[in-house]
Amino acid sequence: VALGIVAGAAAERSFPVCGIVGVCSAEGNAAPVAFAGLVGLQHRGHESWGLATETGGRVAAWRELGLARWPAGAGAHAAPVAIGHTRYSTTGDSHLCNAQPLVGTAGGREIAIAHNGNITNAVELASELRASGYAFRSSSDSELILALLLAAGADLPDAVARAIERLCGAYSVVALVDGSLVAFRDPHGIRPLAVASKAGTTVVSSETCALDTLGYQRQREVEPGELVVARPGERPRSYGLRTGGRRHLCVFEYVYVARRDSRLDGERVESVRERLGGRLAYEAPAGAEAVVPVPASGLPAARGFARVGDLPLVDALVRNEYVGRTFIEPDPTLRSLGLQMKFNVADGVAGRSLAVVDDSLVRGSTMRRIVRKLRAAGAREVHVRIAAPPFRSPCFYGVDIADPGELVAAATSPADLGREIGATSLAFLSLDGLESVLGAGRGLCDACFTGRYPTPIERIADKGRLEAAPPAEARRELARFRRRALPPQVARS
Ligand code: SF4
DSSP states (O other): OOHHHHHHHHHSSOOOOOEEEEEEOTTSBHHHHHHHHHHHTGGGOOSEEEEEEEETTEEEEEEEESSOOOOTTOTTOOBSEEEEEEEOOSSSOSOGGGOSSEEEEETTEEEEEEEEEEETTHHHHHHHHHHTTOOOSSSOTHHHHHHHHHHSOSOHHHHHHHHHHHOOEEEEEEEEETTEEEEEEOTTOOSOOEEEEETTEEEEESSHHHHHHTTOOSEEEOOTTEEEEEOTTSOOEEEESSOSSOOOEEHHIIIIISOTTOEETTEEHHHHHHHHHHHHHHHSOOOOSEEEEOTTTTHHHHHHHHHHHTOOBOOOEEEOTTHHHHTOSSOHHHHHHHHHHSEEEOSSOTTOEEEEEESOOSSOHHHHHHHHHHHHTTOSEEEEEESSOOOOSOOSSSOOOOOGGGOTTSSSOHHHHHHHTTOSEEEEOOHHHHHHHHOTTSOEEOHHHHOOOSSOOOOOOOTTTTOSSOOHHHHHHHHHHHHSOOOOOOOOO
16 A cells, blocks of 8 residues: 555545755755755655755765655765755655655766656656666656656757657656756646745745745746756756746645745735635635634634634644654554544534634545534534535646545535535535636636646556556565654644
8 A cells, every 4th residue: 555545544634745945055055955945845745755966977865765854974965956855656656766856877977856746648658768768767757757858968958848848747847967956847837836046056946935944035936837957156047948838836736735834926825725715704604603723724714714704713623743644554443543633622612603614625534523523522513614616536736635536525515515524514615716716817727626637647546557566675665664653744734
């Protein structure tokens, strides 16, 4: 069983994507800066992490399963360029061979890459590359990007332009090529990527929260189809390789994935979530006496709901942040206990009619338990309000939401679903409501709500689609990892 699936069962809505960071440092300290950036992106994935540096044409890389920790032996490592990756597997299981950055060699050149997204023509492209003699060392679709860059010539913009011609789907990429930090984003801009420079140092990150914490305020998005090349001591260069097309930034980055202090397209995520909650209160007022946020990611939406509904916010759910990773064992009793232990109910609910607000609903198992616990604590009515439309379709662009059969809202009406989870009522934000908050025609992917995918896709959602036969050692390594006691999950909101 893939680790992500088991962890997801325990955490129910633990579906981050991946985080990438790249640094080109004027001071030769790219590795610690990239590592610090990686910690700022830990919420995007905690199955594995990695760091790679390049000095004098040689790549050094460190990769591990679990949460990021400063690698032993990297302390004295001075390097002008570095990239990092934190992973949640969407293609390729949680083996160390799939941890990134991936490193490859061709004609004496070493290249390292880190990728966030999913390649949607991966099976076709992999078979072409195998036929041309490329030997894959991982089952990750990210290796396709590495293989294409290795096969291209030394002219960087040309090499990336050729790769973009062949790749379909979502890809934000950082790479180390010939002493440069390279960053590019797919022509739809499905996954976010931001860049900032200061005093001769350039930092690229999946989210602006990492740039903020590193002290880089003058930020901008890497545009869809844009290539940025940074060399030590020089101003970064930008190449518009496939710009001007229709943008499709993932709407779910706004709803759940991105950290609330990040900005997407210049807009603070927390403020968007508050407005989504406010719109929900306008569309589906619950007639309740108080609003209960589902911590931590439901808090901004609950705040917006309470403000528009002129209701008090009651911090009634206490979340145990240590449950997620403690209960990953595939034992049904442990998994069930994991769900049960995730939330406790504080005082302030007895005899009251409550609106419980969360940002999204996937399998419904956590919400079912929350409703049960609130009722057991004496709540008179429990109205569930979700600040996003119902999930109806799987994601093929790098968010491991759930198997289509597990999307509870796909085939059940809100009224039936509400009854099923024991709520007095249940309502979702409408698609119109989502659009009115985010702006019609803004250029967003909303395929998991609408089924309208912005690119052609191979309808093979299996994470192991590129996995010929997982090596026995990789399986043993995963089993070892799962037996280890791990640090707590990073708190999110
Ligand atoms: S399908 Fe959904 S989760 Fe996937 S990229 Fe589109 S909006 Fe985001």
